[in-house]
Amino acid sequence: xxxxxxxxxxxxxxxxxxxxxxxxxxxxxxxxxxxxxxxxxxxxxxxxxxxxxxxxxxxxxxxxxxxxxxxxxxxxxxxxxxxxxxxxxxxxxxxxxxxxxxxxxxxxxxxxxxxxxxxxxxxxxxxxxxxxxxxxxxxxxxxxxxxxxxxxxxxxxxxxxxxxxxxxxxxxxxxxxxxxxxxxxxxxxxxxxxxxxxxxxxxxxxxxxxxxxxxxxxxxxxxxxxxxxxxxxxxxxxxxxxxxxxxxxxxxxxxxxxxxxxxxxxxxxxxxxxxxxxxxxxxxxxxxxxxxxxxxxxxxxxxxxxxxxxxxxxxxxxxxxxxxxxxxxxxxxxxxxxxxxxxxxxxxxxxxxxxxxxxxxxxxxxxxxxxxxxxxxxxxxxxxxxxxxxxxxxxxxxxxxxxxxxxxxxxxxxxxxxxxxxxxxxxxxxxxxxxxxxxxxxxxxxxxxxxxxxxxxxxxxxxxxxxxxxxxxxxxxxxxxxxxxxxxxxxxxxxxxxxxxxxxxxxxxxxxxxxxxxxxxxxxxxxxxxxxxxxxxxxxxxxxxxxxxxxxxxxxxxxxxxxxxxxxxxxxxxxxxxxxxxxxxxxxxxxxxxxxxxxxxxxxxxxxxxxxxxxxxxxxxxxxxxxxxxxxxxxxxxxxxxxxxxxxxxxxxxxxxxxxxxxxxxx
Numbered sequence: 001x002x003x004x005x006x007x008x009x010x011x012x013x014x015x016x017x018x019x020x021x022x023x024x025x026x027x028x029x030x031x032x033x034x035x036x037x038x039x040x041x042x043x044x045x046x047x048x049x050x051x052x053x054x055x056x057x058x059x060x061x062x063x064x065x066x067x068x069x070x071x072x073x074x075x076x077x078x079x080x081x082x083x084x085x086x087x088x089x090x091x092x093x094x095x096x097x098x099x100x101x102x103x104x105x106x107x108x109x110x111x112x113x114x115x116x117x118x119x120x121x122x123x124x125x126x127x128x129x130x131x132x133x134x135x136x137x138x139x140x141x142x143x144x145x146x147x148x149x150x151x152x153x154x155x156x157x158x159x160x161x162x163x164x165x166x167x168x169x170x171x172x173x174x175x176x177x178x179x180x181x182x183x184x185x186x187x188x189x190x191x192x193x194x195x196x197x198x199x200x201x202x203x204x205x206x207x208x209x210x211x212x213x214x215x216x217x218x219x220x221x222x223x224x225x226x227x228x229x230x231x232x233x234x235x236x237x238x239x240x241x242x243x244x245x246x247x248x249x250x251x252x253x254x255x256x257x258x259x260x261x262x263x264x265x266x267x268x269x270x271x272x273x274x275x276x277x278x279x280x281x282x283x284x285x286x287x288x289x290x291x292x293x294x295x296x297x298x299x300x301x302x303x304x305x306x307x308x309x310x311x312x313x314x315x316x317x318x319x320x321x322x323x324x325x326x327x328x329x330x331x332x333x334x335x336x337x338x339x340x341x342x343x344x345x346x347x348x349x350x351x352x353x354x355x356x357x358x359x360x361x362x363x364x365x366x367x368x369x370x371x372x373x374x375x376x377x378x379x380x381x382x383x384x385x386x387x388x389x390x391x392x393x394x395x396x397x398x399x400x401x402x403x404x405x406x407x408x409x410x411x412x413x414x415x416x417x418x419x420x421x422x423x424x425x426x427x428x429x430x431x432x433x434x435x436x437x438x439x440x441x442x443x444x445x446x447x448x449x450x451x452x453x454x455x456x457x458x459x460x461x462x463x464x465x466x467x468x469x470x471x472x473x474x475x476x477x478x479x480x481x482x483x484x485x486x487x488x489x490x491x492x493x494x495x496x497x498x499x500x501x502x503x504x505x506x507x508x509x510x511x512x513x514x515x516x517x518x519x520x521x522x523x524x525x526x527x528x529x530x531x532x533x534x535x536x537x538x539x540x541x542x543x544x545x546x547x548x549x550x551x552x553x554x555x556x557x558x559x560x561x562x563x564x565x566x567x568x569x570x571x572x573x574x575x576x577x578x579x580x581x582x583x584x585x586x587x588x589x590x591x592x593x594x595x596x597x598x599x600x601x602x603x604x605x606x607x608x609x610x611x612x613x614x615x616x617x618x619x620x621x622x623x624x625x626x627x628x629x630x631x632x633x634x635x636x637x638x639x640x641x642x643x644x645x646x647x648x649x650x651x652x653x654x655x656x657x658x659x660x661x662x663x664x665x666x667x
Contacts, residue, residue: 001148005351012197012355016362017174020190023182026631030394033183034103034374035270039630040188042272043619045281048191049268050288052367054198054360059296060143061426063337066300070222070231071597073248074297078576080252085569088286089562090549091279093259096445098275099516101649104266105441106379110644111515112444113452115383118644121437122379124463125263128432129372130408133264135425136368138413139334140361141168146335147342147354152325165414171358175365176406179373180399184267187366189627192620194359199613201352202295206606208349209298213305215602219594221305232593235583250488254427257491258434261441266371273630276553283562284619286569291612294605299353303340319343373402388643427487428469435490436462439498447502448509454502462494515647524652575600 001009027033040048065073086092102108106125110118141164145152150167153160178186222231230236260269272278307316319340326332345353377398382389389397436459443450443458469486472479481489513519548562582588588596645653 001351001354002347004348005354008201008348008351009355009358012194013358013362016190016193016197016359017178019193020178020181020186023186023189025182026628027182027185027395028634029636030391030398031103032185032631032634033395033398034378035267036184036188036627037631037634038101038271039273039627039634040268040271040277040281041623041626042277042280042284043616044188044192044623044627045268045272045278046284046288047195047616047620048188048363049265049281050285050292051191051195051198051360051363052265053289054195054292054356054363058360058364059299059357060139060334060338062296063300063303064334066297067304067337069237070301071297071601072231072234072237074601075234075576075579076248078572080248081569081573081576083252083256085286085566087256087259088282089566091275091282092256093441093445094269094282095275095279096516097260097269097441098272098278099518101270101517101652103270104375104378105261105263105269105437106375107644107649108444109440109455110383111647111649112450112510113440113455115644117452117455118379119383121433121440121459122375122383124459125433125437126372126376126380128429129263129368129375130405130412131432132426132429133368133372133405134409134412134416136413137168137172137361137365137409138164138416140357140365141165141171141413142331142335143338144171144354144357144361146322146326146339147350147357149342152327168410168413171361172365172406172410175362175369176403178362179366179369179402183374183395183398184271184370185627185631187267187370188271189624191363191367192624194363196617196620198356198359199291199609199616201356202291202609203613204352205345205349205356206294206298206609208346209302210606212344212346213302215594215598217309217311218301218305221308222301223590223594224308232597233588233590235587250485251427254431254434254438254487254491257442257495258430258438259441261434261437262430263375263433264371265367266375267367274553276551280558280561283565284616286565287561288612288616290568290605291609291616294602294609297601297605299341300337302344303337306340306344307336315343316340369402369405373405374398376405377401382643428466428473431466431469431487431490432463434462435466435487436460436494438462438491439495443498443502448512449502449506450498450510451502451505453505454498454500457501458494458498461497462490465490465493511647527652 029037031037097105097108100108100111102111104122106118106122109121145164145167150163152163154163154166155161178190219232225231228236228238268281269278272281306312307319323332323336323339326335341353342350377394381397388394439458439462440450440455443454466486469479469481469490472481514521517525545559548566550559550562554562579588643649
């Protein structure tokens with residue numbers, strides 16, 4: 001790395017680090033530490049949540065998929081646009097969850113089911129999260145070590161120690177400091193600023209890649225594939241393993257089924273100023289992702305070209321030599337594209353991308369640390385204690401738990417021999433929890449006949465099958481199902497059992513209005529000082545408004561944002577439908593596909609990267625200033641700590657009792 005590269009890396013990180021220290025003084029309560037005081041705006045939510053998907057391990061996972069499936073992956077994902085679109089725009093699960101005022105998913109489970117169910121799911125989610133998170137810091141550290149060009153091992157007292165372990169320890173230490181400083185307030189603000197800086201750096205990297213590589217060179221590499229394994233023509237890609245059409249369809253089902261079930265960013269689900277802000281943050285997050293597509297694809301396909309095109313034969317030989325020094329075939333495969341990216345980027349641009357990676361690591365790891373550490377306290381310790389924690393003691397315990405998670409993932413990452421594709425490992429470990437939790441969440445929020453017995457049946461079935469699949473894949477390499485297939489089957493059976501068992505055991509409909517603070521229960525919201533505003537359906541709606549589920553909280557700007565996302569997404573679904581029918585009748589020549597991806601896979605995403613960089617920089621900064629203003633004005637509620645009493649949050653239960661006492665006295 002050149003001095004200019006290090007300037008690119010150090011300058012923005014020092015700025016973000018300073019902001020992280022500054023936010024510490026705004027954290028005054030458990031609700032602040034856990035949920036950022038529940039006062040975050042939509043752009044802050046969208047940018048901060050998106051930053052956790054910009055770390056080195058995410059890039060490594062996407063590079064793996066693109067290197068195996070190329071542009072055909074994008075084509076087949078378009079088949080899922082209508083379903084994913086409606087989930088985002090309607091606020092499926094996200095909206096109602098915010099109405100419950102729960103800080104964690106398992107707290108909602110106690111509101112809806114029982115305390116015992118909360119404790120069990122809290123521990124199960126914590127356990128699955130540790131396994132899932134366990135490989136993330138070590139892969140990120142390997143990526144950074146490879147990218148910067150550090151020696152693979154260093155000698156200490158005569159022993160050779162892998163360099164990436166020191167890199168992992170350093171990155172985790174900085175991330176831990178930021179997370180402990182002000183909890184979710186610090187995590188949100190620093191992640192948002194990192195996201196804004198990253199979007200600007202995306203443009204620098206994209207321009208550099210477009211100058212360095214010719215489209216014809218890229219197409220020479222991607223087009224040179226055996227029959228049935230094309231990386232350009234999706235209708236000649238059915239021979240691809242793992243990341244094919246069937247993988248995409250199963251992934252879509254699991255994603256919708258498990259909406260918000262995975263708790264690696266649980267605090268964001270409760271941090272919105274209102275349920276509507278949560279919903280709009282989800283919609284805006286979809287817009288922001290369009291701007292990232294160009295960078296991910298360009299880096300991957302340019303790296304593949306660098307490795308395989310004759311014009312770069314000598315450079316590729318150097319990369320392959322360095323790859324051979326990395327121990328382990330699986331690790332070499334994961335670092336193949338990152339190593340090529342490290343060699344091909346020029347001075348300055350390499351530093352810009354390294355800054356993106358490191359900021360993404362801080363964003364992702366801080367969110368994971370906060371989520372899994374606080375989940376253990378909130379959903380295992382808090383409900384089991386007979387005497388509630390005091391505010392200071394509660395925050396101290398949260399910080400200790402988060403520190404314990406950091407220590408565990410360092411040890412786990414250093415010792416665990418990861419052999420799966422990254423995406424596959426994530427799919428299976430998530431299924432340990434999501435396999436059963438998805439049915440429990442959707443049923444609990446939308447079906448008044450769902451019962452605790454049905455929830456137990458779904459959870460044990462989904463989790464049991466997922467664990468069985470993991471064990472089978474570890475001891476039997478030829479196991480016929482991959483991680484995504486295991487998740488899909490577990491989810492289907494969990495849904496079936498939830499419905500059947502609930503119908504057999506339901507004796508009384510659950511009071512959904514009380515849980516969601518609707519109808520006669522809306523007055524409780526005012527009493528506890530929250531801003532949740534249950535929406536009333538508009539009496540007169542147009543066709544589009546009914547499709548997009550607009551209510552009175554939608555401003556004219558909100559309608560434009562949601563309608564624009566709908567129109568933009570449906571445009572690509574229409575392209576998919578027409579293109580598929582056309583190719584079934586008269587297949588496009590390979591030259592047509594090359595031109596198609598030049599425009600839709602690179603050109604348009606580059607334009608979107610420019611638009612979203614400007615748009616979300618303005619929105620993110622606006623919401624950060626608004627966050628600090630609201631935190632100054634907030635009234636601390638020490639009873640708002642995640643405790644549940646009689647299917648109500650503790651502060652709400654106190655208000656209800658006081659209201660009942662006053663009513664009795666007046667009588």
